[in-house]
Amino acid sequence: MNTQHNTTHDCVRPPVHEKKELCDLDYSQDPPRILSNYLVHAPKPFNAEPHLPLLVNAGLITPTDVFFKRNHGPIPDIRLEDHQVYIGVQTLNESQPVEWKALNMHDIMTRWPKATITASLQCAGNRREGLAQLKEVKGVIWKAGTISNAVWSGPRLCDILKDIAGVPEDLHNEMIRNYHVSFEADDHVKEDACYGSSIPLRKAMDPLGDVIIAYEMNGQPLTRDHGFPLRVIVPGYIGARSVKFLQKILVQPQESTSFFQRRDYKILPPWIDSSNVDTAWDTTVSLGEMNVQCVICTPMEKEVILCPKPVTVKGYAISGGGRAIYRVELSVDGGKTWEPVDKIEQTPDKISGMYWAWALWEKKVPKILTTSELVVRAYDSSGNMQPEFPIWNYRGVMNNAWFRVNNVTQMPQHNM
Amino acid sequence: MNTQHNTTHDCVRPPVHEKKELCDLDYSQDPPRILSNYLVHAPKPFNAEPHLPLLVNAGLITPTDVFFKRNHGPIPDIRLEDHQVYIGVQTLNESQPVEWKALNMHDIMTRWPKATITASLQCAGNRREGLAQLKEVKGVIWKAGTISNAVWSGPRLCDILKDIAGVPEDLHNEMIRNYHVSFEADDHVKEDACYGSSIPLRKAMDPLGDVIIAYEMNGQPLTRDHGFPLRVIVPGYIGARSVKFLQKILVQPQESTSFFQRRDYKILPPWIDSSNVDTAWDTTVSLGEMNVQCVICTPMEKEVILCPKPVTVKGYAISGGGRAIYRVELSVDGGKTWEPVDKIEQTPDKISGMYWAWALWEKKVPKILTTSELVVRAYDSSGNMQPEFPIWNYRGVMNNAWFRVNNVTQMPQHNM
Structure with a gap:
């Protein structure tokens, strides 16, 4: 395993993603897929939900080859031994550069206790079909299968942030109340330079919050479609916050500036449609927890x-x-x-x-x-x-x- | 202030409440009340909600003399200098007697940092009137004013439980996951020996849970109608869990056995009415958090x-x-x-x-x-x-x- 970059390395610089044109997105390296369990909505990016009877009959823990697949671009072709996760803190003083630290997969898999949680992920667009029947909506027209339940293992994000980013453990600290943790994926997507999202730092540090950085799903390494080699699991939140192909973790005073945090997963008021949507993004709250x-x-x-x-x-x-x-x-x-x-x-x-x-x-x-x-x-x-x-x-x-x-x-x- | 009983006192025995007959409840010591702000539903026990325009015009913080009043019996006539709070832990081994410890009000007010939170209390029966219009319901027919918002001050319950009851701070501890904290009031009510209720120990110990034992409301000692001298404040939960006239705190493996936990504040299914209600209590979950x-x-x-x-x-x-x-x-x-x-x-x-x-x-x-x-x-x-x-x-x-x-x-x- 490559240990060239580690947390003691000076002046770590995370890769900067450049936005690609839609025509430059290369799907040729997507993994082979068995399609019989799924209703495939789109091949590029690959978006598929399991057939509902199969989903429920598969039991409380959804087998990985039945678990829904939700992508915004090609699946990145990452080698475990090369993968690095960059972690930093952006302070209120924006002129102060972020001091990035890098972890390789060996660090991630050995430095902190391995936590195992069972959590369902549900796409915020699950059952979009029911709203599309009322009026045109933007997004994949999912039926009700964009939800699955799996066992996830990896270190707790709060342990990593405490150790690597120096985030205080004290939940009454002002930083924990006001900051966010943003995640970036090592991929390319059509809407932005890469997939990104954030959660409140409060959720990340909550000892009852159970946010983990998973490298295992159902006892096996993550599959490429489900985020190999590393995926954030934010239980209780919409699936969009459980960022796959995790490459960057940045603690910052505001929400992620990613398209997927600021221009996407929000319940816009019913009088907002394609004609006036640009007026509403900044005044509509980003989604976090799921509803019933x-x-x-x-x-x-x-x-x-x-x-x-x-x-x-x-x-x-x-x-x-x-x-x-x-x-x-x-x-x-x-x-x-x-x-x-x-x-x-x-x-x-x-x-x-x-x-x-x-x-x-x-x-x-x-x-x-x-x-x-x-x-x-x-x-x-x-x-x-x-x-x-x-x-x-x-x-x-x-x-x-x-x-x-x-x-x-x-x-x-x-x-x- | 009386410091005769304190935490070093051996063999503390909390008073045992005996159930009184309805006719034995004595309302003669209830405090004088100014009624003009309120719609009074019942004088004995005193139950009153503020008029709605007055409530909203009073602003974000409800003045104490506008705050709703919800009682199940006479207001106990407690002297600050005599009041004791008894704290214990009941283990799974029920033959082992509870080792009670007693705190007087001086202990409560000085031994731990004073926390101040702003929290609304809402009776679970708020807007019961709307359900009574559909079919007969049991309870005070509240309109929509059984909610108010105040500033509360007192020690955090988690600090007290850690110090006095030896409850571990570690939120991943099995005890915290499975136990409850039950509260008993120093009063007499018509339904039970005294008012009682409980919350999950998880909520009590959650550093983001903000459960406090309040001795102040809006910067003043609690009024008798609002729980003098001590009231639990369980923010985010139905008001019934914020027990007034607090006298006993018991950490135990199950929910409180009080009427108000087991035979009252529950959303029974719509096919359960007075004719079959006894079949449903034990299979219906006790209410905790409020809905929107x-x-x-x-x-x-x-x-x-x-x-x-x-x-x-x-x-x-x-x-x-x-x-x-x-x-x-x-x-x-x-x-x-x-x-x-x-x-x-x-x-x-x-x-x-x-x-x-x-x-x-x-x-x-x-x-x-x-x-x-x-x-x-x-x-x-x-x-x-x-x-x-x-x-x-x-x-x-x-x-x-x-x-x-x-x-x-x-x-x-x-x-x-």
Whole structure:
């Protein structure tokens, strides 16, 4: 392993990414992919979500080859032994240059205790399809499969920042209250020089926050599609903050200036569309924690079920910020009457006790008529519920309206 | 000040509360009260909420004589110099007796740094009226004024627990993940031997959690109606957890066994009513964090406004868990079209950066017609929004449906 650059090296200079033209993005080195588990929305950049029944039937821990894939550009071709992560602090005095320090993968994998957490990642654009049906939205028209749950391992970001960046551990420190940690990826994307994003320093340093720099997913090195060799995992937050191909960590007084922090993942007000969107970015808050969400994964809309009654309806539910799902209700009459589901499986994190992982739930329904409208809604531990109807927003993010499934037909096999 | 009992005293035995009959509750020592600021729902126990326009016009910090008053029994007549707080830890081995330690008010006020936080308290039953209109509910039929915001001072509970109860500071400790801190009041109530409640130990020890044991409210000793001499303040949680007249703190492996933790503040499912409620308590989660809430305080339903246009509509908004309010929208046509409010005032806690205090907002509306239906809704920083319609629950708690105001009449003064 290359140990040429390490934390004692003087005058480390992280590489500077130059913005490329769209036509210069080279997808020829993307990894080979097995597509059968996925609904592929776009090949370049590769964006694909698992089929919903497969997702829920895969169980609480989503196997890596079922986990959704969300990219903004070509997958960088990184060699483990060459990879460096640059860490610095930008002070309020902007004329003072950042003193960067570099870590190689050996440092990352050995210098701090390895933490293991189970956390779901959900793209803020999950269920964008439901908003696109109301009015045109910008973004990949995701269905409800842009969420998966995995086991992640790596050092805690708070340990690294304390040691390498000198960030104080005291959570009552003013810096922790006001600063942000920005992340940059070692990639090229169409919207910016590289993918970037940030989280409040408070979240990074929170001992109950569980932010890690993962080099393992489900017990194996990260796959290239999921961020090899290193990915931030920000549990309880929208997936966009869990930056893949991590190359730079900068503690700074403001949010990341990246496109993806300032011009993207925001719930714009409903009166903002493509005609006036530039007026709204700077006054709209960047997304962090997820809202409460619940989806029926099986049966699917228009599905024909070749078996006799009863039918087991299954799905997932999750909330942000480590909040638990404490109730899931199913209606088979379009929301007129409701019943609790039979079972909700959700486990708090073994260490922090926070609920970073989704809940899987199921309910036996005696018979589903073609005229039945299945509707599901969840409550989280802070008493928030999903809204009945979606409210359109231009970026089509955070749609968490009651999830509806129609036109399911049950048919005994001999009728085929 | 009496220092006879202190933490070095052996074999401290906290007083044991015996349940009294309803007819034995003595309200003769309740403090004198000025009633003009309040809508009084019940005199014994005294339950009163401020009039909504007064509440919002009183500003970000609610003066103590406008702050809502929520009681379950007579106000205990406690002398500062006699008051003791008993602190203990109950281990998993229940045969091992709790080693209680006692603190007097001098200890409380001098042994630890005095922390000051600004936090709103909201009764979980705020806006119960909206659920009572759907079906009978149990509880005081509060309107929307059972919320107020004050400045609280006292030691941090985490400091006390570390020093006095030996609770480890390390948030990754198993005890912190699984235990609870229960609180008991030095009072008598009709439902139980005394008022009691609990919070997860995780919340109590969270350096960003800001739980304090307050002896001051708005810079003055607590008033008797607001918990003199000592009150727990659990910011971001329903008011029921901020136990007044604090007398006992017990760290224990389970939630408080108090009526108010196990048989009260819970969102029961909509199919649970007085006929079957006993089947649901143990399977329904106790409330902790508040959900997102927004209310129009002025004008009020059926108000006649004696002034020309425009009218300034004002109200409050808040969310639980320290989440910020990032958008408030007003509709003057019953929810068909929406506009942002002109101003939202909300300040994060100076130390932790969490949003424990409500937001006040306002918007100038050109003219309010009697046919206008004013509706308001808010979004919090985790992208949760209020539901359009309330869902009934037997205890009438956590109603956060869109808030509606009808039948406001504008009338020039010369018409009177």
